[in-house]
Amino acid sequence: MQRQTTQRVAIENAFTAAGRPLGPQEILEAARDEVPSLNLATVYRTLKRMVDDRILHPVELPGESPRYELQEAADKHHHHFRCRKCDAVFDLNGCVNGLSKLLPAGFQMSGHDIVIYGDCRACNA
Amino acid sequence: MQRQTTQRVAIENAFTAAGRPLGPQEILEAARDEVPSLNLATVYRTLKRMVDDRILHPVELPGESPRYELQEAADKHHHHFRCRKCDAVFDLNGCVNGLSKLLPAGFQMSGHDIVIYGDCRACNA
DNA sequence: ACGCTATTGCAAATGCATTCGCGTTTTGCT
DNA sequence: AGCAAAACGCGAATGCATTTGCAATAGCGT
Structure with missing residues:
Protein backbone atom coordinates (compact mmCIF):
# COMPACT_ATOMS: atom_id res chain seq x y z
CA MET A 1 0.00 0.00 0.00
CA GLN A 2 1.04 3.53 -0.82
CA ARG A 3 1.71 5.92 2.07
CA GLN A 4 1.43 9.66 2.09
CA THR A 5 4.72 10.74 3.65
CA THR A 6 5.83 14.28 4.30
CA GLN A 7 8.83 13.81 2.01
CA ARG A 8 6.69 12.58 -0.82
CA VAL A 9 4.36 15.53 -0.46
CA ALA A 10 7.34 17.89 -0.38
CA ILE A 11 8.60 16.38 -3.61
CA GLU A 12 5.21 16.73 -5.29
CA ASN A 13 5.05 20.33 -4.11
CA ALA A 14 8.46 21.01 -5.57
CA PHE A 15 7.14 20.04 -9.00
CA THR A 16 3.95 22.04 -8.87
CA ALA A 17 5.80 25.04 -7.48
CA ALA A 18 8.55 24.90 -10.09
CA GLY A 19 6.26 24.30 -13.06
CA ARG A 20 9.18 22.96 -15.03
CA PRO A 21 11.20 19.74 -15.30
CA LEU A 22 13.49 19.09 -12.35
CA GLY A 23 16.44 16.80 -11.78
CA PRO A 24 17.08 14.75 -8.62
CA GLN A 25 19.46 17.32 -7.14
CA GLU A 26 17.13 20.22 -7.90
CA ILE A 27 14.25 18.33 -6.34
CA LEU A 28 16.30 17.59 -3.27
CA GLU A 29 17.16 21.25 -2.78
CA ALA A 30 13.64 22.47 -3.40
CA ALA A 31 11.94 19.88 -1.20
CA ARG A 32 14.37 20.45 1.65
CA ASP A 33 12.65 23.75 2.27
CA GLU A 34 9.80 21.65 3.59
CA VAL A 35 11.69 18.62 4.88
CA PRO A 36 15.30 19.55 5.68
CA SER A 37 16.26 15.97 6.52
CA LEU A 38 15.29 14.76 3.05
CA ASN A 39 17.83 12.41 1.54
CA LEU A 40 18.82 12.00 -2.08
CA ALA A 41 18.13 8.26 -1.96
CA THR A 42 14.57 9.04 -0.98
CA VAL A 43 14.29 11.41 -3.91
CA TYR A 44 15.38 8.65 -6.26
CA ARG A 45 13.06 6.10 -4.68
CA THR A 46 10.14 8.48 -4.88
CA LEU A 47 10.90 9.45 -8.46
CA LYS A 48 10.96 5.82 -9.48
CA ARG A 49 7.64 5.16 -7.83
CA MET A 50 6.02 8.24 -9.32
CA VAL A 51 7.24 7.32 -12.79
CA ASP A 52 5.87 3.79 -12.38
CA ASP A 53 2.56 5.27 -11.23
CA ARG A 54 2.46 7.57 -14.25
CA ILE A 55 2.54 10.69 -12.10
CA LEU A 56 5.91 11.80 -13.42
CA HIS A 57 7.54 11.46 -16.79
CA PRO A 58 11.30 11.44 -17.50
CA VAL A 59 12.74 14.22 -19.63
CA GLU A 60 15.99 13.34 -21.36
CA LEU A 61 18.18 16.00 -22.92
CA PRO A 62 21.39 15.47 -24.92
CA GLY A 63 24.37 14.82 -22.69
CA GLU A 64 22.56 15.27 -19.38
CA SER A 65 21.08 13.06 -16.74
CA PRO A 66 17.29 12.87 -16.75
CA ARG A 67 14.95 15.45 -15.32
CA TYR A 68 11.30 14.73 -14.55
CA GLU A 69 8.04 16.52 -15.18
CA LEU A 70 4.43 15.97 -14.16
CA GLN A 71 2.69 13.50 -16.44
CA GLU A 72 -0.09 15.99 -17.10
CA ALA A 73 2.53 18.26 -18.70
CA ALA A 74 3.89 15.37 -20.72
CA ASP A 75 0.46 14.41 -21.99
CA LYS A 76 0.29 17.21 -24.49
CA HIS A 77 3.01 17.17 -27.11
CA HIS A 78 5.67 19.72 -26.27
CA HIS A 79 9.40 20.36 -26.26
CA HIS A 80 12.03 21.88 -24.01
CA PHE A 81 14.22 24.89 -23.50
CA ARG A 82 17.49 24.66 -21.65
CA CYS A 83 19.11 27.78 -20.24
CA ARG A 84 22.85 27.93 -20.88
CA LYS A 85 23.38 30.21 -17.92
CA CYS A 86 21.45 28.52 -15.11
CA ASP A 87 20.96 25.06 -16.67
CA ALA A 88 17.27 25.11 -15.85
CA VAL A 89 14.90 23.38 -18.27
CA PHE A 90 11.50 24.78 -19.25
CA ASP A 91 8.54 23.45 -21.17
CA LEU A 92 7.75 24.93 -24.55
CA ASN A 93 4.28 24.89 -26.02
CA GLY A 94 3.65 24.12 -29.63
CA CYS A 95 5.69 22.47 -32.31
CA VAL A 96 6.88 23.05 -35.85
CA ASN A 97 5.92 21.80 -39.29
CA GLY A 98 8.05 20.28 -41.96
CA LEU A 99 10.07 17.84 -39.91
CA SER A 100 9.24 14.97 -42.20
CA LYS A 101 10.77 16.74 -45.15
CA LEU A 102 14.16 16.27 -43.45
CA LEU A 103 13.86 12.51 -43.86
CA PRO A 104 15.98 10.76 -46.48
CA ALA A 105 14.20 8.34 -48.79
CA GLY A 106 13.23 5.08 -47.12
CA PHE A 107 13.24 6.49 -43.61
CA GLN A 108 10.10 6.40 -41.52
CA ASN A 124 18.15 37.53 -19.31
CA ALA A 125 16.99 40.18 -16.86
CA MET B 1 54.32 14.48 -32.52
CA GLN B 2 51.38 12.74 -34.18
CA ARG B 3 51.95 9.25 -35.54
CA GLN B 4 50.09 7.47 -38.30
CA THR B 5 49.27 4.12 -36.74
CA THR B 6 47.36 1.33 -38.39
CA GLN B 7 44.70 1.51 -35.67
CA ARG B 8 44.18 5.20 -36.17
CA VAL B 9 43.82 4.73 -39.90
CA ALA B 10 41.35 1.92 -39.31
CA ILE B 11 39.29 4.20 -37.09
CA GLU B 12 39.29 6.99 -39.65
CA ASN B 13 38.24 4.49 -42.30
CA ALA B 14 35.39 3.33 -40.13
CA PHE B 15 34.00 6.86 -40.17
CA THR B 16 34.32 7.50 -43.85
CA ALA B 17 32.92 4.06 -44.64
CA ALA B 18 29.95 4.45 -42.30
CA GLY B 19 29.10 8.01 -43.34
CA ARG B 20 27.15 8.46 -40.12
CA PRO B 21 27.87 9.13 -36.44
CA LEU B 22 29.43 6.22 -34.57
CA GLY B 23 29.85 5.37 -30.90
CA PRO B 24 32.99 3.88 -29.35
CA GLN B 25 31.68 0.34 -29.46
CA GLU B 26 30.51 0.66 -33.06
CA ILE B 27 33.87 2.08 -34.03
CA LEU B 28 35.65 -0.77 -32.29
CA GLU B 29 33.65 -3.37 -34.17
CA ALA B 30 34.00 -1.66 -37.51
CA ALA B 31 37.71 -0.98 -37.20
CA ARG B 32 38.46 -4.50 -36.05
CA ASP B 33 37.82 -5.65 -39.59
CA GLU B 34 41.12 -3.98 -40.38
CA VAL B 35 42.91 -4.39 -37.06
CA PRO B 36 41.49 -7.32 -35.10
CA SER B 37 43.64 -6.64 -32.06
CA LEU B 38 42.21 -3.14 -31.67
CA ASN B 39 41.35 -2.30 -28.09
CA LEU B 40 38.52 -0.16 -26.78
CA ALA B 41 40.94 1.99 -24.76
CA THR B 42 42.71 2.85 -27.99
CA VAL B 43 39.41 3.82 -29.54
CA TYR B 44 38.77 6.21 -26.68
CA ARG B 45 42.29 7.63 -26.81
CA THR B 46 42.03 8.16 -30.53
CA LEU B 47 38.58 9.71 -30.30
CA LYS B 48 39.81 12.16 -27.71
CA ARG B 49 42.75 13.14 -29.84
CA MET B 50 40.65 13.53 -32.98
CA VAL B 51 38.13 15.69 -31.16
CA ASP B 52 40.94 17.89 -29.82
CA ASP B 53 42.34 18.15 -33.32
CA ARG B 54 38.94 19.14 -34.69
CA ILE B 55 38.76 16.09 -36.92
CA LEU B 56 35.79 14.63 -35.10
CA HIS B 57 32.84 16.23 -33.39
CA PRO B 58 30.76 14.69 -30.56
CA VAL B 59 27.08 14.00 -31.21
CA GLU B 60 24.95 13.88 -28.08
CA LEU B 61 21.44 12.45 -28.15
CA PRO B 62 18.94 12.34 -25.29
CA GLY B 63 19.65 9.54 -22.87
CA GLU B 64 22.57 8.05 -24.76
CA SER B 65 26.32 8.13 -24.58
CA PRO B 66 28.01 10.27 -27.21
CA ARG B 67 28.64 9.27 -30.79
CA TYR B 68 31.11 11.04 -33.05
CA GLU B 69 31.04 12.36 -36.58
CA LEU B 70 33.58 13.87 -38.93
CA GLN B 71 34.03 17.58 -38.35
CA GLU B 72 33.33 18.29 -42.00
CA ALA B 73 29.85 16.86 -41.48
CA ALA B 74 29.39 18.95 -38.35
CA ASP B 75 30.44 22.15 -40.11
CA LYS B 76 27.16 22.57 -41.88
CA HIS B 77 24.14 22.92 -39.65
CA HIS B 78 22.24 19.65 -39.50
CA HIS B 79 20.33 17.31 -37.22
CA HIS B 80 20.04 13.60 -36.54
CA PHE B 81 17.86 10.57 -37.02
CA ARG B 82 17.94 7.66 -34.64
CA CYS B 83 16.59 4.27 -35.68
CA ARG B 84 14.48 2.66 -32.99
CA LYS B 85 15.16 -0.78 -34.39
CA CYS B 86 18.94 -0.84 -34.88
CA ASP B 87 19.88 2.21 -32.77
CA ALA B 88 22.00 3.61 -35.56
CA VAL B 89 22.19 7.38 -35.94
CA PHE B 90 22.14 9.19 -39.27
CA ASP B 91 22.71 12.76 -40.38
CA LEU B 92 19.79 14.76 -41.68
CA ASN B 93 20.21 17.66 -44.05
CA GLY B 94 18.27 20.86 -43.69
CA CYS B 95 16.36 22.40 -40.86
CA VAL B 96 12.98 23.88 -40.08
CA ASN B 97 11.56 27.36 -39.65
CA GLY B 98 9.53 28.78 -36.84
CA LEU B 99 11.48 27.49 -33.87
CA SER B 100 11.72 30.92 -32.32
CA LYS B 101 7.95 31.20 -32.18
CA LEU B 102 8.03 28.45 -29.54
CA LEU B 103 9.89 30.75 -27.16
CA PRO B 104 8.01 32.23 -24.20
CA ALA B 105 8.38 35.98 -23.66
CA GLY B 106 11.75 36.97 -22.26
CA PHE B 107 13.55 33.89 -23.52
CA GLN B 108 16.46 34.23 -25.92
CA ASN B 124 12.38 -0.68 -43.06
CA ALA B 125 13.20 -3.03 -45.87
C1' DA C 1 -3.02 4.34 21.47
C1' DC C 2 -1.00 -0.05 19.24
C1' DG C 3 1.13 -2.59 15.96
C1' DC C 4 2.26 -3.82 11.41
C1' DT C 5 4.83 -2.64 7.56
C1' DA C 6 5.98 0.93 4.13
C1' DT C 7 9.29 4.47 4.12
C1' DT C 8 13.37 6.93 5.49
C1' DG C 9 18.33 8.24 6.28
C1' DC C 10 22.77 6.85 5.91
C1' DA C 11 26.61 4.72 4.08
C1' DA C 12 28.13 1.35 1.29
C1' DA C 13 27.52 -0.92 -3.15
C1' DT C 14 26.38 -0.97 -8.30
C1' DG C 15 26.66 -0.28 -13.13
C1' DC C 16 28.54 1.83 -16.87
C1' DA C 17 31.17 4.63 -19.74
C1' DT C 18 35.52 6.34 -19.80
C1' DT C 19 40.41 6.77 -18.25
C1' DC C 20 44.89 5.37 -16.53
C1' DG C 21 49.34 2.77 -15.42
C1' DC C 22 52.63 0.27 -17.35
C1' DG C 23 55.35 -3.03 -19.78
C1' DT C 24 55.61 -3.95 -24.75
C1' DT C 25 55.30 -2.72 -29.61
C1' DT C 26 55.56 0.71 -33.49
C1' DT C 27 56.56 4.70 -35.90
C1' DG C 28 59.33 8.07 -38.04
C1' DC C 29 63.76 10.47 -37.90
C1' DT C 30 68.82 10.02 -38.61
C1' DA D 1 69.44 -0.52 -39.06
C1' DG D 2 69.22 1.99 -34.51
C1' DC D 3 66.62 4.77 -31.19
C1' DA D 4 63.75 7.80 -28.52
C1' DA D 5 59.16 8.94 -28.16
C1' DA D 6 54.50 7.97 -29.26
C1' DA D 7 50.92 4.37 -29.25
C1' DC D 8 49.14 0.04 -27.99
C1' DG D 9 46.87 -3.75 -25.35
C1' DC D 10 45.50 -5.17 -21.16
C1' DG D 11 43.56 -5.03 -16.75
C1' DA D 12 42.75 -2.26 -13.06
C1' DA D 13 41.00 2.19 -11.53
C1' DT D 14 37.82 6.42 -11.85
C1' DG D 15 33.85 9.26 -11.69
C1' DC D 16 29.08 9.75 -11.58
C1' DA D 17 24.48 8.85 -11.30
C1' DT D 18 21.70 5.68 -9.30
C1' DT D 19 20.55 1.73 -6.17
C1' DT D 20 20.52 -1.10 -2.15
C1' DG D 21 20.93 -3.15 2.76
C1' DC D 22 19.59 -2.29 7.10
C1' DA D 23 18.30 -0.40 11.45
C1' DA D 24 15.35 3.32 12.89
C1' DT D 25 11.03 6.04 12.02
C1' DA D 26 6.50 7.13 11.03
C1' DG D 27 1.82 6.39 8.33
C1' DC D 28 -2.51 4.37 8.81
C1' DG D 29 -5.99 0.80 9.70
C1' DT D 30 -8.03 -1.28 13.88
Missing part, protein backbone atom coordinates in the same frame (compact mmCIF):
# COMPACT_ATOMS: atom_id res chain seq x y z
CA MET A 109 9.43 8.92 -38.73
CA SER A 110 7.69 7.84 -35.54
CA GLY A 111 8.62 10.66 -33.21
CA HIS A 112 10.92 13.59 -32.59
CA ASP A 113 12.55 15.73 -29.93
CA ILE A 114 13.38 19.41 -30.09
CA VAL A 115 15.56 21.25 -27.63
CA ILE A 116 16.12 24.98 -27.78
CA TYR A 117 19.12 26.45 -26.00
CA GLY A 118 19.61 30.00 -24.84
CA ASP A 119 19.03 32.30 -21.91
CA CYS A 120 15.90 32.02 -19.84
CA ARG A 121 13.77 34.94 -18.74
CA ALA A 122 15.37 35.20 -15.30
CA CYS A 123 18.94 35.01 -16.60
CA MET B 109 17.41 31.45 -28.35
CA SER B 110 21.05 30.76 -29.15
CA GLY B 111 20.83 27.27 -30.60
CA HIS B 112 18.74 24.15 -30.97
CA ASP B 113 18.83 20.40 -31.45
CA ILE B 114 16.39 18.24 -33.35
CA VAL B 115 16.27 14.46 -33.22
CA ILE B 116 13.89 12.43 -35.33
CA TYR B 117 13.12 8.86 -34.29
CA GLY B 118 11.84 6.06 -36.44
CA ASP B 119 12.96 3.23 -38.65
CA CYS B 120 15.93 3.63 -40.93
CA ARG B 121 16.06 2.59 -44.55
CA ALA B 122 17.72 -0.75 -43.84
CA CYS B 123 15.37 -1.70 -41.00
Whole structure:
Protein backbone atom coordinates (compact mmCIF):
# COMPACT_ATOMS: atom_id res chain seq x y z
CA MET A 1 0.00 0.00 0.00
CA GLN A 2 1.04 3.53 -0.82
CA ARG A 3 1.71 5.92 2.07
CA GLN A 4 1.43 9.66 2.09
CA THR A 5 4.72 10.74 3.65
CA THR A 6 5.83 14.28 4.30
CA GLN A 7 8.83 13.81 2.01
CA ARG A 8 6.69 12.58 -0.82
CA VAL A 9 4.36 15.53 -0.46
CA ALA A 10 7.34 17.89 -0.38
CA ILE A 11 8.60 16.38 -3.61
CA GLU A 12 5.21 16.73 -5.29
CA ASN A 13 5.05 20.33 -4.11
CA ALA A 14 8.46 21.01 -5.57
CA PHE A 15 7.14 20.04 -9.00
CA THR A 16 3.95 22.04 -8.87
CA ALA A 17 5.80 25.04 -7.48
CA ALA A 18 8.55 24.90 -10.09
CA GLY A 19 6.26 24.30 -13.06
CA ARG A 20 9.18 22.96 -15.03
CA PRO A 21 11.20 19.74 -15.30
CA LEU A 22 13.49 19.09 -12.35
CA GLY A 23 16.44 16.80 -11.78
CA PRO A 24 17.08 14.75 -8.62
CA GLN A 25 19.46 17.32 -7.14
CA GLU A 26 17.13 20.22 -7.90
CA ILE A 27 14.25 18.33 -6.34
CA LEU A 28 16.30 17.59 -3.27
CA GLU A 29 17.16 21.25 -2.78
CA ALA A 30 13.64 22.47 -3.40
CA ALA A 31 11.94 19.88 -1.20
CA ARG A 32 14.37 20.45 1.65
CA ASP A 33 12.65 23.75 2.27
CA GLU A 34 9.80 21.65 3.59
CA VAL A 35 11.69 18.62 4.88
CA PRO A 36 15.30 19.55 5.68
CA SER A 37 16.26 15.97 6.52
CA LEU A 38 15.29 14.76 3.05
CA ASN A 39 17.83 12.41 1.54
CA LEU A 40 18.82 12.00 -2.08
CA ALA A 41 18.13 8.26 -1.96
CA THR A 42 14.57 9.04 -0.98
CA VAL A 43 14.29 11.41 -3.91
CA TYR A 44 15.38 8.65 -6.26
CA ARG A 45 13.06 6.10 -4.68
CA THR A 46 10.14 8.48 -4.88
CA LEU A 47 10.90 9.45 -8.46
CA LYS A 48 10.96 5.82 -9.48
CA ARG A 49 7.64 5.16 -7.83
CA MET A 50 6.02 8.24 -9.32
CA VAL A 51 7.24 7.32 -12.79
CA ASP A 52 5.87 3.79 -12.38
CA ASP A 53 2.56 5.27 -11.23
CA ARG A 54 2.46 7.57 -14.25
CA ILE A 55 2.54 10.69 -12.10
CA LEU A 56 5.91 11.80 -13.42
CA HIS A 57 7.54 11.46 -16.79
CA PRO A 58 11.30 11.44 -17.50
CA VAL A 59 12.74 14.22 -19.63
CA GLU A 60 15.99 13.34 -21.36
CA LEU A 61 18.18 16.00 -22.92
CA PRO A 62 21.39 15.47 -24.92
CA GLY A 63 24.37 14.82 -22.69
CA GLU A 64 22.56 15.27 -19.38
CA SER A 65 21.08 13.06 -16.74
CA PRO A 66 17.29 12.87 -16.75
CA ARG A 67 14.95 15.45 -15.32
CA TYR A 68 11.30 14.73 -14.55
CA GLU A 69 8.04 16.52 -15.18
CA LEU A 70 4.43 15.97 -14.16
CA GLN A 71 2.69 13.50 -16.44
CA GLU A 72 -0.09 15.99 -17.10
CA ALA A 73 2.53 18.26 -18.70
CA ALA A 74 3.89 15.37 -20.72
CA ASP A 75 0.46 14.41 -21.99
CA LYS A 76 0.29 17.21 -24.49
CA HIS A 77 3.01 17.17 -27.11
CA HIS A 78 5.67 19.72 -26.27
CA HIS A 79 9.40 20.36 -26.26
CA HIS A 80 12.03 21.88 -24.01
CA PHE A 81 14.22 24.89 -23.50
CA ARG A 82 17.49 24.66 -21.65
CA CYS A 83 19.11 27.78 -20.24
CA ARG A 84 22.85 27.93 -20.88
CA LYS A 85 23.38 30.21 -17.92
CA CYS A 86 21.45 28.52 -15.11
CA ASP A 87 20.96 25.06 -16.67
CA ALA A 88 17.27 25.11 -15.85
CA VAL A 89 14.90 23.38 -18.27
CA PHE A 90 11.50 24.78 -19.25
CA ASP A 91 8.54 23.45 -21.17
CA LEU A 92 7.75 24.93 -24.55
CA ASN A 93 4.28 24.89 -26.02
CA GLY A 94 3.65 24.12 -29.63
CA CYS A 95 5.69 22.47 -32.31
CA VAL A 96 6.88 23.05 -35.85
CA ASN A 97 5.92 21.80 -39.29
CA GLY A 98 8.05 20.28 -41.96
CA LEU A 99 10.07 17.84 -39.91
CA SER A 100 9.24 14.97 -42.20
CA LYS A 101 10.77 16.74 -45.15
CA LEU A 102 14.16 16.27 -43.45
CA LEU A 103 13.86 12.51 -43.86
CA PRO A 104 15.98 10.76 -46.48
CA ALA A 105 14.20 8.34 -48.79
CA GLY A 106 13.23 5.08 -47.12
CA PHE A 107 13.24 6.49 -43.61
CA GLN A 108 10.10 6.40 -41.52
CA MET A 109 9.43 8.92 -38.73
CA SER A 110 7.69 7.84 -35.54
CA GLY A 111 8.62 10.66 -33.21
CA HIS A 112 10.92 13.59 -32.59
CA ASP A 113 12.55 15.73 -29.93
CA ILE A 114 13.38 19.41 -30.09
CA VAL A 115 15.56 21.25 -27.63
CA ILE A 116 16.12 24.98 -27.78
CA TYR A 117 19.12 26.45 -26.00
CA GLY A 118 19.61 30.00 -24.84
CA ASP A 119 19.03 32.30 -21.91
CA CYS A 120 15.90 32.02 -19.84
CA ARG A 121 13.77 34.94 -18.74
CA ALA A 122 15.37 35.20 -15.30
CA CYS A 123 18.94 35.01 -16.60
CA ASN A 124 18.15 37.53 -19.31
CA ALA A 125 16.99 40.18 -16.86
CA MET B 1 54.32 14.48 -32.52
CA GLN B 2 51.38 12.74 -34.18
CA ARG B 3 51.95 9.25 -35.54
CA GLN B 4 50.09 7.47 -38.30
CA THR B 5 49.27 4.12 -36.74
CA THR B 6 47.36 1.33 -38.39
CA GLN B 7 44.70 1.51 -35.67
CA ARG B 8 44.18 5.20 -36.17
CA VAL B 9 43.82 4.73 -39.90
CA ALA B 10 41.35 1.92 -39.31
CA ILE B 11 39.29 4.20 -37.09
CA GLU B 12 39.29 6.99 -39.65
CA ASN B 13 38.24 4.49 -42.30
CA ALA B 14 35.39 3.33 -40.13
CA PHE B 15 34.00 6.86 -40.17
CA THR B 16 34.32 7.50 -43.85
CA ALA B 17 32.92 4.06 -44.64
CA ALA B 18 29.95 4.45 -42.30
CA GLY B 19 29.10 8.01 -43.34
CA ARG B 20 27.15 8.46 -40.12
CA PRO B 21 27.87 9.13 -36.44
CA LEU B 22 29.43 6.22 -34.57
CA GLY B 23 29.85 5.37 -30.90
CA PRO B 24 32.99 3.88 -29.35
CA GLN B 25 31.68 0.34 -29.46
CA GLU B 26 30.51 0.66 -33.06
CA ILE B 27 33.87 2.08 -34.03
CA LEU B 28 35.65 -0.77 -32.29
CA GLU B 29 33.65 -3.37 -34.17
CA ALA B 30 34.00 -1.66 -37.51
CA ALA B 31 37.71 -0.98 -37.20
CA ARG B 32 38.46 -4.50 -36.05
CA ASP B 33 37.82 -5.65 -39.59
CA GLU B 34 41.12 -3.98 -40.38
CA VAL B 35 42.91 -4.39 -37.06
CA PRO B 36 41.49 -7.32 -35.10
CA SER B 37 43.64 -6.64 -32.06
CA LEU B 38 42.21 -3.14 -31.67
CA ASN B 39 41.35 -2.30 -28.09
CA LEU B 40 38.52 -0.16 -26.78
CA ALA B 41 40.94 1.99 -24.76
CA THR B 42 42.71 2.85 -27.99
CA VAL B 43 39.41 3.82 -29.54
CA TYR B 44 38.77 6.21 -26.68
CA ARG B 45 42.29 7.63 -26.81
CA THR B 46 42.03 8.16 -30.53
CA LEU B 47 38.58 9.71 -30.30
CA LYS B 48 39.81 12.16 -27.71
CA ARG B 49 42.75 13.14 -29.84
CA MET B 50 40.65 13.53 -32.98
CA VAL B 51 38.13 15.69 -31.16
CA ASP B 52 40.94 17.89 -29.82
CA ASP B 53 42.34 18.15 -33.32
CA ARG B 54 38.94 19.14 -34.69
CA ILE B 55 38.76 16.09 -36.92
CA LEU B 56 35.79 14.63 -35.10
CA HIS B 57 32.84 16.23 -33.39
CA PRO B 58 30.76 14.69 -30.56
CA VAL B 59 27.08 14.00 -31.21
CA GLU B 60 24.95 13.88 -28.08
CA LEU B 61 21.44 12.45 -28.15
CA PRO B 62 18.94 12.34 -25.29
CA GLY B 63 19.65 9.54 -22.87
CA GLU B 64 22.57 8.05 -24.76
CA SER B 65 26.32 8.13 -24.58
CA PRO B 66 28.01 10.27 -27.21
CA ARG B 67 28.64 9.27 -30.79
CA TYR B 68 31.11 11.04 -33.05
CA GLU B 69 31.04 12.36 -36.58
CA LEU B 70 33.58 13.87 -38.93
CA GLN B 71 34.03 17.58 -38.35
CA GLU B 72 33.33 18.29 -42.00
CA ALA B 73 29.85 16.86 -41.48
CA ALA B 74 29.39 18.95 -38.35
CA ASP B 75 30.44 22.15 -40.11
CA LYS B 76 27.16 22.57 -41.88
CA HIS B 77 24.14 22.92 -39.65
CA HIS B 78 22.24 19.65 -39.50
CA HIS B 79 20.33 17.31 -37.22
CA HIS B 80 20.04 13.60 -36.54
CA PHE B 81 17.86 10.57 -37.02
CA ARG B 82 17.94 7.66 -34.64
CA CYS B 83 16.59 4.27 -35.68
CA ARG B 84 14.48 2.66 -32.99
CA LYS B 85 15.16 -0.78 -34.39
CA CYS B 86 18.94 -0.84 -34.88
CA ASP B 87 19.88 2.21 -32.77
CA ALA B 88 22.00 3.61 -35.56
CA VAL B 89 22.19 7.38 -35.94
CA PHE B 90 22.14 9.19 -39.27
CA ASP B 91 22.71 12.76 -40.38
CA LEU B 92 19.79 14.76 -41.68
CA ASN B 93 20.21 17.66 -44.05
CA GLY B 94 18.27 20.86 -43.69
CA CYS B 95 16.36 22.40 -40.86
CA VAL B 96 12.98 23.88 -40.08
CA ASN B 97 11.56 27.36 -39.65
CA GLY B 98 9.53 28.78 -36.84
CA LEU B 99 11.48 27.49 -33.87
CA SER B 100 11.72 30.92 -32.32
CA LYS B 101 7.95 31.20 -32.18
CA LEU B 102 8.03 28.45 -29.54
CA LEU B 103 9.89 30.75 -27.16
CA PRO B 104 8.01 32.23 -24.20
CA ALA B 105 8.38 35.98 -23.66
CA GLY B 106 11.75 36.97 -22.26
CA PHE B 107 13.55 33.89 -23.52
CA GLN B 108 16.46 34.23 -25.92
CA MET B 109 17.41 31.45 -28.35
CA SER B 110 21.05 30.76 -29.15
CA GLY B 111 20.83 27.27 -30.60
CA HIS B 112 18.74 24.15 -30.97
CA ASP B 113 18.83 20.40 -31.45
CA ILE B 114 16.39 18.24 -33.35
CA VAL B 115 16.27 14.46 -33.22
CA ILE B 116 13.89 12.43 -35.33
CA TYR B 117 13.12 8.86 -34.29
CA GLY B 118 11.84 6.06 -36.44
CA ASP B 119 12.96 3.23 -38.65
CA CYS B 120 15.93 3.63 -40.93
CA ARG B 121 16.06 2.59 -44.55
CA ALA B 122 17.72 -0.75 -43.84
CA CYS B 123 15.37 -1.70 -41.00
CA ASN B 124 12.38 -0.68 -43.06
CA ALA B 125 13.20 -3.03 -45.87
C1' DA C 1 -3.02 4.34 21.47
C1' DC C 2 -1.00 -0.05 19.24
C1' DG C 3 1.13 -2.59 15.96
C1' DC C 4 2.26 -3.82 11.41
C1' DT C 5 4.83 -2.64 7.56
C1' DA C 6 5.98 0.93 4.13
C1' DT C 7 9.29 4.47 4.12
C1' DT C 8 13.37 6.93 5.49
C1' DG C 9 18.33 8.24 6.28
C1' DC C 10 22.77 6.85 5.91
C1' DA C 11 26.61 4.72 4.08
C1' DA C 12 28.13 1.35 1.29
C1' DA C 13 27.52 -0.92 -3.15
C1' DT C 14 26.38 -0.97 -8.30
C1' DG C 15 26.66 -0.28 -13.13
C1' DC C 16 28.54 1.83 -16.87
C1' DA C 17 31.17 4.63 -19.74
C1' DT C 18 35.52 6.34 -19.80
C1' DT C 19 40.41 6.77 -18.25
C1' DC C 20 44.89 5.37 -16.53
C1' DG C 21 49.34 2.77 -15.42
C1' DC C 22 52.63 0.27 -17.35
C1' DG C 23 55.35 -3.03 -19.78
C1' DT C 24 55.61 -3.95 -24.75
C1' DT C 25 55.30 -2.72 -29.61
C1' DT C 26 55.56 0.71 -33.49
C1' DT C 27 56.56 4.70 -35.90
C1' DG C 28 59.33 8.07 -38.04
C1' DC C 29 63.76 10.47 -37.90
C1' DT C 30 68.82 10.02 -38.61
C1' DA D 1 69.44 -0.52 -39.06
C1' DG D 2 69.22 1.99 -34.51
C1' DC D 3 66.62 4.77 -31.19
C1' DA D 4 63.75 7.80 -28.52
C1' DA D 5 59.16 8.94 -28.16
C1' DA D 6 54.50 7.97 -29.26
C1' DA D 7 50.92 4.37 -29.25
C1' DC D 8 49.14 0.04 -27.99
C1' DG D 9 46.87 -3.75 -25.35
C1' DC D 10 45.50 -5.17 -21.16
C1' DG D 11 43.56 -5.03 -16.75
C1' DA D 12 42.75 -2.26 -13.06
C1' DA D 13 41.00 2.19 -11.53
C1' DT D 14 37.82 6.42 -11.85
C1' DG D 15 33.85 9.26 -11.69
C1' DC D 16 29.08 9.75 -11.58
C1' DA D 17 24.48 8.85 -11.30
C1' DT D 18 21.70 5.68 -9.30
C1' DT D 19 20.55 1.73 -6.17
C1' DT D 20 20.52 -1.10 -2.15
C1' DG D 21 20.93 -3.15 2.76
C1' DC D 22 19.59 -2.29 7.10
C1' DA D 23 18.30 -0.40 11.45
C1' DA D 24 15.35 3.32 12.89
C1' DT D 25 11.03 6.04 12.02
C1' DA D 26 6.50 7.13 11.03
C1' DG D 27 1.82 6.39 8.33
C1' DC D 28 -2.51 4.37 8.81
C1' DG D 29 -5.99 0.80 9.70
C1' DT D 30 -8.03 -1.28 13.88
